[in-house]
Amino acid sequence: MTTTTTTPPAGQRSSLLNIVSQPQVKSLLSEAKQRFAEEEGVSFRSVNGHFKKPYEHDFTAPQRGHTTLLFGGMTFRHEHLLAGVFESLGYKTAVVPTPNVNAFQLGKEYGNNGQCNPTYFTVGNLVQYVQHLRDVEGKSTQEIIDGYVFLTAGACGPCRFGMYEAEYRLALRNAGFDGFRVLLFQQKGGLKQGDLEAGLKMDLDFFMGMLNAFNAGDLLNEVANQVRAFETTPGATDKALAESTEFMYQVMKSKRPAKLEGKVADLVSSRGKKTFDIAEQAIKFLDQLTTDDYLEPLRQVSRRLDAVEVDRLQPKPIVKVTGEFWAQTTEGDGNFNMFRFLTSEGAEIIVEPIATWIAYMLWQTKIKARDRKDLVEKGEEPKWYELGKRAQIEATYLKKRAIAKFADTVFRREYSRMVEALGGTAHEIVDMDEMEALAHDFYHSRSEGGEGHLEVAKNIYYSHKYYAHMVLSLKPFGCMPSTQSDGAQSAVVNRYKDMIFLPIETSGEGEINAHSRVQMALGEAKARAKREFAEVLESLPYSLEELRAYVDLNPELKRPLYKFPRKTPKVVGTAAHFAIHLTERMQAEGIRPSRATTNANAVAAQ
Template sequence: MPGTSDRERARDPAEGRRRRSAARRGAALPVVHFHRPTERPFTASQRESTTILIGGLSPRHDKLVEAAIQAMGCRCQALPNVTMESYTAGREFGNNGLCNPTYFTVGNLVKFLQDREAEGMSKEAIVDTYVFLTAGSCGTCRFGMYESQYRLALENAGFHGFRVVLFGTDDGIDQSSGEAAGLDLSLDFFLGLITAFDLADVLNQYTYRLRPYEVVPGSVDEVTSRVVAHLYELVRNRDRFELEDHWTRLAVGTRLEGAVRYIAKILHLTRSDQFTGAMREARDAYDQLEFDPFRVRPVVKVMGEFWAQTTEGPGNFHIHRFLEQEGAEVYVDRSLFTRLSYMLFMHREKTRDRRGLRQDEGRLAHYLRYYRKMGLLGLADRLLHRENRRLIEALGGTLHEMLDQSELELLARPYWNWRTTSGEGHLEIAENIYYHTHHLCHMVLSLKPFTCMPSTQSDGVQVRVVEDHPGMIFLPIETSGDGEVIAHSRVQMALGSARAKARKEMDDIVAASPWTLDEIKEWADDHPHVKRPSYRVPHAPGVVGRAANLALHISGLMGARTPARPVTREAHRV
């Protein structure tokens, strides 16, 4: 059949009959290779009329990523947060036996498109005017199948030919038409994306940290919404460095042009005050709110599978809100930056493993390439840490630094070989040990999506980790579309122990202090700056809770009680 592809031939019933008859006769069968279906490209000329859909992170991440893509001159829209209807759509149109995040994210896209159709748009118009952008991977867990699951569910829902664009690999971005790509995956694009991740990570963590202590319910969320709206505009109109606008134009047309352009753009980002300035304004806005930092809250570190710990909604049983309602403080890490740092670490270690394995190259060339790659990966990681630290400092410097991946790997090493990848790899083990041994939380809650193979492996190992660390409270929860009540009641039971730990810690500190808790609180009322969220309370060794650390710190500031001349409140007034 001249002019037909292998794929079409394989589907042709006549071809099927020919192959079966050839098989009966024992004749050699022609090889029919599988090829990924070629998709209609998303080209630069379609930018004006096409909207890029994104989603799958926390609402704040999605919003700022939307701004970063709009900054590249594209129309972009973040999908609404996932709902139970998304899950149902995922189950209906996706394959059987997928992990929980796949059902929610795939179903959310289908649901969004169905809603457009219900509003009166034709399927053809939807397929023409929307594309979906997602990260691609080759596995080894089901993440490698997300792309095909999106395509399958879209086909099943009747959106034939809907375009799924991948970044992380070249697929879907290489334009077979020869036209420029609709989304320019330039350094500017990635710098914008990284900035959005960084801002959302820090803001998420700060919001969770403050909410349990707000006096006016909803006041922290209200400020966070305003900050996100402001950052949205900043990211959208981000200052960009152009080689031609500076003395660096001397490099234009020379062999160094590419390298100078890259270095200058990165240096410009690392020296810009655009976002640190916005974070300082955010810090001042949060400082205006009223807080009661003496509320005794057990600190619960939420970790686990990437999507399950990042999403806010039914995908993880609304676990962040639930914990807060139960009187806990939620501790989340920088979800995206930790992930990026982990990926750089893995890349470095894999490169180290291949050191000395030469392929058609001389010894000198091999080692030059090796050291160059290791140097660049190390530099990229240092830049991530530096940029994150700058934002934290601007926000008051009260958040914990990003964790060092080499230290995490060392902690996990007795239990987990880092080469066992997929999912979170050794991260869950390492973080559990790190947060416990550094007294950063009273309890660790690990979210495991239903049927997630890497999480199941990690859970098995955690049994041994808990055995080796007396006093560790570790609770794994399996997240699926249903079973919310059971999950919540398990959390409540574990929280009882964490609450008792936090209470005892506070009682011990007050008992050892020469001052009563009421006197400490009175002193704080007279020195309101210590109750501001940006006030840096030292982390005392072995003390986890915010209230306990603050009470200990203030007790130290108040000094020893002298019975002959009791210290009055006025004597301490600053």
């Protein structure tokens, strides 16, 4: 049977439109629309004009004394050290606790649908915290709105990170805290932050303090992971780490910004405010580069951590953790408590420092200056004979590149100084040009969003250069940049056949399934680490018992910050490198081998 549709002649209304226009039908539709609006909380009124950002209450300098600055979203150590920095600058601070599953559920309840789980966790966590202030500590809603502000990062790009600010405000409004202040500093911002400088003074002291806190937090995390994997007394590393973190917090809190004082200040200020500001910033910068204000305390921390006894003659797989920034950094339910799980399953982990992300942003500045060097407005392209214009373009480019290079060099220098102060066992910041060269054929290095090409680059870097047995990539469910990266990783794994790479999508649920998948991949990495250790021992003249006996006679070998080279090609594991080093020491001391058992049997028994 064929159905035909007849189109009414031009100018003639259809019968349906005639029905809808009847007063009785109009009344019924109006009543239904009103009822639906009340039940579902929607509005059918027409919207005229452009969207306007909701009014944001100011945070001004006079409010600092009675306003608490809230922040969070990183590891506890980063946040605790950052609190010390802010307090040294005169701010009242409070750290929002590590997000849990309840925070995730609150984020879903009060926020928009379709967000990634870092959004739900962090947004819900802030709502959970202000609800705690109201329901447990007894503060009124208005007291909380007037007495607290939340500081968070912002960015743009192909990811929902750019919507976090709006999500915080929406969830707070829906939870009954409309008007709560959310302060934003941009991922691509600098010292000039416009209207935010009134209450939150983003000057050189602010940013240098943040970088010092980030670097110290990175290194405390990395060294603690190195020690925890081989500790002989369970919990000893965590105890030393907690004491060290609190000690460094007090150091950060007591640090006073360098400034011009006395007669020198009077002399410089007589030349004008601009001259005084330049001179004072130079003093602050030199103070950062030349003093040991953070290095000497880190040396004390290294001595505390070095008191933990370790046994490195245990073959353990090294797992490099990469992925989306928040998922690879947080230490709670947001990534299924993955760091603790990996350690409990017998892995040595290498976590990703925030320093890599900062170095990546500096690299982007340098690369963009090169890519855009010859871009000019249409009609303003210099002619071949306009040498002055060409020279000006080249000079502008060289200046931008030099500034980015200088900033990167200084940043890496300061990080390296902290590495050495903390015992010298932590990794240096990876070279960004090398990372570009490794990843570009698989993932275009100009594709931004998240960590760009770095996820692919890190997989190749740590696997192909024998720094890790396995790479675990943690990312939120539905994260577009990380999903794109996973698509490229299939080509990477096909090229490098021996690598063990596992991507895990995180959410508020599915922890058991994620842990099960990690266990399966980790089983292969464990077998590889044990096989490697057995092969190394079979090539050595000493038995495992002789190596252990030598360690017992030399207590410094049980110290976690004892440094030994990792120079043998294609050897990954700490235990294998340590056994090679022990052999070299024993041979240098003239100790003769006497094998009583085979090393293969000894390794199998571990």
